[in-house]
Amino acid sequence: xxxxxxxxxxxxxxxxxxxxxxxxxxxxxxxxxxxxxxxxxxxxxxxxxxxxxxxxxxxxxxxxxxxxxxxxxxxxxxxxxxxxxxxxxxxxxxxxxxxxxxxxxxxxxxxxxxxxxxxxxxxxxxxxxxxxxxxxxxxxxxxxxxxxxxxxxxxxxxxxxxxxxxxxxxxxxxxxxxxxxxxxxxxxxxxxxxxxxxxxxxxxxxxxxxxxxxxxxxxxxxxxxxxxxxxxxxxxxxxxxxxxxxxxxxx
Amino acid sequence: xxxxxxxxxxxxxxxxxxxxxxxxxxxxxxxxxxxxxxxxxxxxxxxxxxxxxxxxxxxxxxxxxxxxxxxxxxxxxxxxxxxxxxxxxxxxxxxxxxxxxxxxxxxxxxxxxxxxxxxxxxxxxxxxxxxxxxxxxxxxxxxxxxxxxxxxxxxxxxxxxxxxxxxxxxxxxxxxxxxxxxxxxxxxxxxxxxxxxxxxxxxxxxxxxxxxxxxxxxxxxxxxxxxxxxxxxxxxxxxxxxxxxxxxxxxxxxxxxxxxxxxxxxxxxxxxxxxxxxxxxxxxxxxxxxxxxxxxxxxxxxxxxxxxxxxxxxxx
Numbered sequence: 001x002x003x004x005x006x007x008x009x010x011x012x013x014x015x016x017x018x019x020x021x022x023x024x025x026x027x028x029x030x031x032x033x034x035x036x037x038x039x040x041x042x043x044x045x046x047x048x049x050x051x052x053x054x055x056x057x058x059x060x061x062x063x064x065x066x067x068x069x070x071x072x073x074x075x076x077x078x079x080x081x082x083x084x085x086x087x088x089x090x091x092x093x094x095x096x097x098x099x100x101x102x103x104x105x106x107x108x109x110x111x112x113x114x115x116x117x118x119x120x121x122x123x124x125x126x127x128x129x130x131x132x133x134x135x136x137x138x139x140x141x142x143x144x145x146x147x148x149x150x151x152x153x154x155x156x157x158x159x160x161x162x163x164x165x166x167x168x169x170x171x172x173x174x175x176x177x178x179x180x181x182x183x184x185x186x187x188x189x190x191x192x193x194x195x196x197x198x199x200x201x202x203x204x205x206x207x208x209x210x211x212x213x214x215x216x217x218x219x220x221x222x223x224x225x226x227x228x229x230x231x232x233x234x235x236x237x238x239x240x241x242x243x244x245x246x247x248x249x250x251x
Numbered sequence: 252x253x254x255x256x257x258x259x260x261x262x263x264x265x266x267x268x269x270x271x272x273x274x275x276x277x278x279x280x281x282x283x284x285x286x287x288x289x290x291x292x293x294x295x296x297x298x299x300x301x302x303x304x305x306x307x308x309x310x311x312x313x314x315x316x317x318x319x320x321x322x323x324x325x326x327x328x329x330x331x332x333x334x335x336x337x338x339x340x341x342x343x344x345x346x347x348x349x350x351x352x353x354x355x356x357x358x359x360x361x362x363x364x365x366x367x368x369x370x371x372x373x374x375x376x377x378x379x380x381x382x383x384x385x386x387x388x389x390x391x392x393x394x395x396x397x398x399x400x401x402x403x404x405x406x407x408x409x410x411x412x413x414x415x416x417x418x419x420x421x422x423x424x425x426x427x428x429x430x431x432x433x434x435x436x437x438x439x440x441x442x443x444x445x446x447x448x449x450x451x452x453x454x455x456x457x458x459x460x461x462x463x464x465x466x467x468x469x470x471x472x473x474x475x476x477x478x479x480x481x482x483x484x485x486x487x488x489x490x491x492x493x494x495x496x497x498x499x500x501x502x503x504x505x506x507x508x509x510x511x512x513x514x515x516x517x518x519x520x521x522x523x524x525x526x527x528x529x530x531x532x533x534x535x536x537x538x539x540x541x542x543x544x545x546x547x548x549x550x551x552x553x554x555x556x557x558x559x560x561x562x563x564x565x566x567x
Binding site for chain 1: 324447451452454455458465508509510512
């Protein structure tokens, strides 16, 4: 389990994240939702030790994440940031292979190659594996990154806006893959997501942030209601049950 | 496969290079060389060939490393102030330790090259506008500033001629006993091979590297140290070889991407081949005189560089 305790991040005088405490339960998809600037990405970046925090502690299986060796932590928890601007030409297979770096330190063993093969199959990238990543479309590239994370084989997988710039088809494909990772591979997935209908349909648990603080958190049924969403977004959002799914009509 | 072709071509041209020159030395005489001919071979021709090969390899490889670490295809020792800083270091050594041996000179040049490269990296961090072409321009400007300090000091201490000899690369001065420092760059290149994967991962960005448990800053520092060290060794023995660190990695990258571990051998071989071709052409064009390698590499290199720029424009 990842326990976030009283964590804050301050830029100048602004508290971007303020005394946030949240538990991330294993084997579930947890979504962070909230308006722009609510502190979702900052919180995710702190949990994944990409940025430092100013207060509080974050424990992974009872141990402070800062006290993990970088390499050991890279086997437990992975993060995919949206701003992965590519200016290096490597093949999809090489990229997925880098996911094995925490284990192999660069020289892939047979076991590593096997894991890479599996990850590529899992994300249905077999036909693209020898293509350079700078020749891929947005959806293909996102799949390649997720394949890398699968090869990294961490229990916790954190993704910052994985659907950014993707069309509906690819968004659904990515979310289904994440869901499958939780159900078939037993991973724990945490995502920052803007589209609340994707959050509603694919997550088990939702954490809503506003102005750097947690407004509400709970199961998807508890969270996707007009009343809760009013608190989170300051908007009147009718929610309808369609085919057993809670769909927000926010237009 | 391509490695094989490169090796064959390199081997053939190396042999040609050994038997090319004013003094009469023909491949047909091999086996019955006079003492004079043996001297020419071992004192002049072989050292020259070796230094051409090592310098070419070195500049290509460190260019690749610098391009990955700065995430910019147009950064190289010439366009990041590394070479100019090393030159300033050589001058400082000449002024303050006029009787210093090569090792001390190299150490001082290395420290300056390292400091210069780190200043460039700090500049990069502070620049908000990270346009691909803008970054090497900043590097060139920074290099020019360092270069003008060098020129100023050289005038002041009446050393402009000594500095001039480092301005342009020149293999004609290479003789046995004057190039062995270059061997130092070989262990540095081996170290680069060990770190190749890490450099590529660091080139994917700081967040990407951290996610994989890599100590990003440490890897960048090691890369810059290798680049500065090799640059200062090359500048002290051969002189400036402009554009080399820029074009060789770009050519390799076009053909087989940026995975440094897979590319390192190609880059080294192509770098050596390019310098060797330039050297041979330089010795033929105005035979029995020769065009200095700095000029040859500069002319051919800038032509290829222009082509790369235009080609890039077409794709971007």
